[in-house]
Amino acid sequence: MLSKKIEEALNKQIRIEAESSQVYLAMACWAEVQGFEGVAQFMFAHSDEERMHMLKLVKFVNERGGHAQISDLAAPPTEFGSFKNMFETLFNHEVMVSQSINDLVHITLEERDYATHNFLQWYVSEQIEEEALARNILDKINLIGDDKGGLYLFDNDVKQLVAAGPDAPQ
Ligand code: OFO
Numbered sequence: 077m078l079s080k081k082i083e084e085a086l087n088k089q090i091r092i093e094a095e096s097s098q099v100y101l102a103m104a105c106w107a108e109v110q111g112f113e114g115v116a117q118f119m120f121a122h123s124d125e126e127r128m129h130m131l132k133l134v135k136f137v138n139e140r141g142g143h144a145q146i147s148d149l150a151a152p153p154t155e156f157g158s159f160k161n162m163f164e165t166l167f168n169h170e171v172m173v174s175q176s177i178n179d180l181v182h183i184t185l186e187e188r189d190y191a192t193h194n195f196l197q198w199y200v201s202e203q204i205e206e207e208a209l210a211r212n213i214l215d216k217i218n219l220i221g222d223d224k225g226g227l228y229l230f231d232n233d234v235k236q237l238v239a240a241g242p243d244a245p246q
Pocket of ligand 1: 170173199202206
């Protein structure tokens with residue numbers, strides 16, 4: 077059984093994951109209309125992953141005697157200025173999500189809710205991977221700068237990354 081405090085904190089995280097999915101969907105659209113197919117595919121896949129993160133929390137809350145709240149979401153930006161700027165936004169967003177997961181883990185320890193603590197370990201590991209991936213991509217973008225040819229190759233690279241990943245679109 078979840079305490080009210082844990083239920084509220086998990087519901088807050090449900091909203092964060094849902095908003096993350098929206099942010100990456102907006103990034104996918106921004107990249108797609110500019111013809112960057114690889115980056116768009118990457119962002120569409122990432123958006124789906126965030127929805128999966130959200131659903132996993134929803135199921136957990138409901139199964140543990142709580143009630144998952146599906147709330148309205150903040151609208152993401154529609155313009156991202158440049159790829160560098162967009163991937164910086166993505167990286168900073170993931171750092172914010174990691175912080176939020178850490179806060180949540182902290183609350184479970186305060187409340188002595190070891191079941192939720194255990195459940196959240198999956199998110200802790202996931203955030204390590206997501207931050208590393210975002211940092212990796214950002215490093216590449218920083219090397220390329222505004223070079224058009226470089227961006228074209230980068231887009232192809234990212235396409236390979238999606239194709240190789242577990243959530244690769246068919
Ligand atoms: Fe990319 O964050 Fe979910 O957990």
